[in-house]
Amino acid sequence: MAAIKTSSLTKRYGGSVLAVDDLDLVVEEGEIFGFLGPNGAGKSTTINVLLDFVRPSDGTATVLGYDAQDETERIRERIGVLPEGATLYDRLTAREHLQWVIDTKDANDDPDALLDRVGLTDDDGDRPAGDYSKGMAQRLGFGMALVGDPDLLILDEPSSGLDPTGMQEMREIISAEADRGTAVFFSSHILGEVESVCDRIGIMNEGRLAATGTPDELKGELDLGAQITLDVGRVPDTLGLDGLAGVRSVSVEGTTITATCTDPSVKVDVVRRVAEATTVEDIVSEDASIEQLFNTYTSDDRIDEEPTAPEVTA
Numbered sequence: 001m002a003a004i005k006t007s008s009l010t011k012r013y014g015g016s017v018l019a020v021d022d023l024d025l026v027v028e029e030g031e032i033f034g035f036l037g038p039n040g041a042g043k044s045t046t047i048n049v050l051l052d053f054v055r056p057s058d059g060t061a062t063v064l065g066y067d068a069q070d071e072t073e074r075i076r077e078r079i080g081v082l083p084e085g086a087t088l089y090d091r092l093t094a095r096e097h098l099q100w101v102i103d104t105k106d107a108n109d110d111p112d113a114l115l116d117r118v119g120l121t122d123d124d125g126d127r128p129a130g131d132y133s134k135g136m137a138q139r140l141g142f143g144m145a146l147v148g149d150p151d152l153l154i155l156d157e158p159s160s161g162l163d164p165t166g167m168q169e170m171r172e173i174i175s176a177e178a179d180r181g182t183a184v185f186f187s188s189h190i191l192g193e194v195e196s197v198c199d200r201i202g203i204m205n206e207g208r209l210a211a212t213g214t215p216d217e218l219k220g221e222l223d224l225g226a227q228i229t230l231d232v233g234r235v236p237d238t239l240g241l242d243g244l245a246g247v248r249s250v251s252v253e254g255t256t257i258t259a260t261c262t263d264p265s266v267k268v269d270v271v272r273r274v275a276e277a278t279t280v281e282d283i284v285s286e287d288a289s290i291e292q293l294f295n296t297y298t299s300d301d302r303i304d305e306e307p308t309a310p311e312v313t314a
């Protein structure tokens, strides 16, 4: 049984805004699925339909096998949710928030252990949430989502407001939850975060799923190539890269030479050839990044075109 399944899910706001457009999405049990997309792509709307905060215009959605609109109670018992901009009660302390969720879910978690897990101190636990910084509020919201060992975590921009340490801690908790069988579905703008923690990603664009797969699968599909950039003392008349197997293109700007290779292993040959012709002062090596992937799938003139090749001067 899928943790999340949507079939032809569509949401229109008013007559003109098509926020989610015929979406077929499957998140498997136990997997970490990152839901990426630019502002307005339809990520929060999809999550809001899954949580029955908004009703779909068309299509269906199930969560843990239950209908997202008709079996909301069953779903709530088994999931943990961090909604966009978690709503907290200003006058309640963190401990009281956690205790409230524990009681509501009839769970037996220890509020102190949860506080510790999300990086809040004992003293923080006794302060009213109204005094919290954005990052502290986010940590508390995350702690509330973890109550009751949920089978599925749905997190809308979980790292929003967190400092780098907080983001790292959040990623560790997500991985630990997945290790014990929890499926995690989270939306993000932070591409590195998604790549480092997710089993699969889905890229939303204009209400549609532009791509799904593991980061490696998606990079492979697009054949974005691997880049190597060399700073040299002097650019020789002949670089020696002409006809080198696996070099797709070469460009030169000042004393910087950039080669795009069809395969990362070819980069060593590029360095060797250039080093035979001139002094190499610095090397930067980059494989296709998740940023490239994201840009390719969400730019206006996406996919139907070949990735653009830099000017060839070799």
Ligand SMILES: Nc1ncnc2c1ncn2[C@@H]1O[C@H](COP(=O)(O)OP(=O)(O)OP(=O)(O)O)[C@@H](O)[C@H]1O
Pocket (backbone or CB within 6 Å): 013, 014, 017, 018, 019, 037, 038, 039, 040, 041, 042, 043, 044, 045, 046
């Ligand atoms: N309550 C609403 N009423 C009208 N339009 C809405 C409403 N909520 C969202 N929209 C519109 O639906 C589209 C998708 O918005 P949504 O918030 O789902 O995108 P998102 O991918 O979560 O964006 P972001 O990354 O900025 O949070 C946008 O055009 C947005 O303006």
